[in-house]
Each structure stands twice: as C-alpha cells, then as structure tokens.
Amino acid sequence: MCDRAQNCSRLRSNPPHAMATAPSKCFIVTGPPGIGKTTLVMRVLESLKTSHPHLNIRGFYTREVREASERVGFEVVTLDGRRGTLASSTVLSAESFRWPSVGKYKVDVASFESLALPELQVKEGTDLFIIDEVGKMELFSSSFFPAVLKILESNIPILASIPIPKFGRDIPGVARLRNHPGAAVFTLNTGNRDAIKENIYNLLVTLLSKH
Numbered sequence: 001m002c003d004r005a006q007n008c009s010r011l012r013s014n015p016p017h018a019m020a021t022a023p024s025k026c027f028i029v030t031g032p033p034g035i036g037k038t039t040l041v042m043r044v045l046e047s048l049k050t051s052h053p054h055l056n057i058r059g060f061y062t063r064e065v066r067e068a069s070e071r072v073g074f075e076v077v078t079l080d081g082r083r084g085t086l087a088s089s090t091v092l093s094a095e096s097f098r099w100p101s102v103g104k105y106k107v108d109v110a111s112f113e114s115l116a117l118p119e120l121q122v123k124e125g126t127d128l129f130i131i132d133e134v135g136k137m138e139l140f141s142s143s144f145f146p147a148v149l150k151i152l153e154s155n156i157p158i159l160a161s162i163p164i165p166k167f168g169r170d171i172p173g174v175a176r177l178r179n180h181p182g183a184a185v186f187t188l189n190t191g192n193r194d195a196i197k198e199n200i201y202n203l204l205v206t207l208l209s210k211h
Contacts, residue, residue, distance in 0.1 A: 024184040025157045025207060027200050028177065030164055031188035037161040038063060040193055041132045044159060044201050045079070048128070048208075055208065058123075059130030060116045062086055062138075073105060074137065076115050079130060084111040087137050100140045107137045113144070120147040122154045127208055131160040134177055145173045152180060157207055159200065 029037050038061055048055060057079060065073040065088070073088035085091070087105035099106040116138070120129065129151050138144050151158055162174045164187075170178065178185060184203075186196045 024182055024203075025155060026152060026177075026180060026183040027157075027159045027203065028183050028185045029159070029161045029188060029196070029200070030178070030185060032164055035188045035190070036193055037188060038132050040188065040197050040200075041130060041159060041161055043197050044204065045130055047197075047201050048204065051205070052208065055127045056125050057128045057130060058119050058126050059128075059132075060119050061130060061132035076112050078115055078119050082115060084108075084115045086112050102137050105137070107140050109140050112138065113141050117141075117143055117147055120144075120151060122150055122156065126156055128204065129156060129158045129160075131158060133161040133163065134174055135163050136171055139171060139173045145176075148173075148177065152182065157204065159204065 029040055031037055041061060045057065048057065060076050060078050062074050062076050064071050065075050067090075072090045074086040075083050076086045077083045085108045087102065087107045088096075089104045089106070091106060091108070096106050096108075099108060101107065120131070131148060131151075134145070134148060148160075160177070162178060163171070165175075177183065186200065188196060
C-alpha cells in the first residue's frame with residue numbers, strides 16, 4: 001500500500017509487472033492533523049480553476065472556526081461559498097445535547113448533510129468531485145459514505161482527504177476508501193507537500209483531458 005510519509009507517486013491501480021489497467025481516478029490525501037491536507041486540496045483546486053476554468057467541479061471542504069486564538073469548531077463550505085456548522089464546542093442548546101461528539105466538539109449532522117449531500121449527487125457534466133474530508137465527524141451522517149461510494153461507482157474523478165489511523169486503528173469508512181482498488185494515496189509531510197501538490201495537479205490535468 002502506498003501509505004508512507006513520502007511522495008507516493010506510484011498508483012495503487014498500476015503495480016509493477018501488472019497488466020495495464022485504467023489509471024486511478026480517486027486521489028486521496030492523508031497525513032497527521034495540521035499537516036496541510038485541506039490547504040493542498042484547495043491549492044490543487046485553485047490551480048485547476050485557473051488553468052481549466054470550464055471544468056464543472058463540485059463538492060465541499062471543511063475548515064476550522066476560531067474565536068481569538070482558540071479553535072471552537074469546524075464548518076463545512078461548498079465550492080460556491082455556502083457554509084454551515086460541522087461541529088462546535090460552543091453551541092449550547094437542548095438539541096445539541098443529542099448530537100454525536102468528537103472530543104469536545106458536538107457534530108451538527110443535519111447542518112453538514114444539508115450542505116454536503118446535495119454537492120455529492122452524481123450529475124451529468126460533473127468533471128471532478130472535491131471531498132475534504134472523509135473523517136469521523138462526516139461519517140456520523142449515515143447518508144454520507146453511500147454518497148461517496150456512488151461517486152466512486154460513477155467513474156467521475158475524486159480528490160479527497162482522509163485522516164491517518166489513530167493509535168493504529170482506522171475508521172471503517174476511511175479504511176474502505178483508503179483500500180479501494182482504484183485509489184491512489186498520497187501521505188503528506190512537511191518536506192513533500194509542494195511536490196505532491198504538483199503531482200496530483202498534473203495527474204488530474206492528464207485525466208481530465210481524456211475525461
């Protein structure tokens with residue numbers, strides 16, 4: 001499995017000495033918290049939008065919500081700029097007490113689903129899906145991973161991010177995506193981020209030119 005802290009440019013679907021197969025269409029970025037997974041995904045997206053403005057790219061990304069210097073939650077943002085709560089440590093309501101928790105954060109599944117799920121619908125004319133990320137918070141939505149699987153089955157290219165296993169244990173949905181036979185996994189560290197960004201961008205440009 002191509003899952004080492006280095007520039008993993010060898011594609012899982014094209015092992016050495018194997019018969020020629022279709023190139024990977026699912027590009028997965030992983031690495032420890034704070035390494036820059038979302039930043040890399042957004043840099044690739046911006047480069048694609050600049051070089052290929054006609055592309056129809058759909059999906060979402062997540063980012064931190066901070067008050068002063070303290071992180072108080074996360075929000076989900078669609079590629080056209082709509083945003084909503086993913087998780088919060090400051091929401092105090094009768095409803096929020098029933099929300100699932102990750103550490104100190106309460107996950108607003110309904111808010112996440114209302115924004116993310118429509119962006120993951122497979123529609124004709126979509127060139128690429130951005131999914132940042134497939135993680136524990138997002139997977140509290142019972143509809144989220146089935147939507148990801150439908151995209152995989154559709155053969156539309158995907159650029160996604162996933163967390164690394166915590167204490168050696170992978171989240172089942174994350175493991176299933178990581179081990180998907182059509183996935184190419186890139187593990188970030190501080191020394192390879194720029195090279196991996198360029199690698200993924202070039203792979204996507206080549207793929208989308210044939211798409």
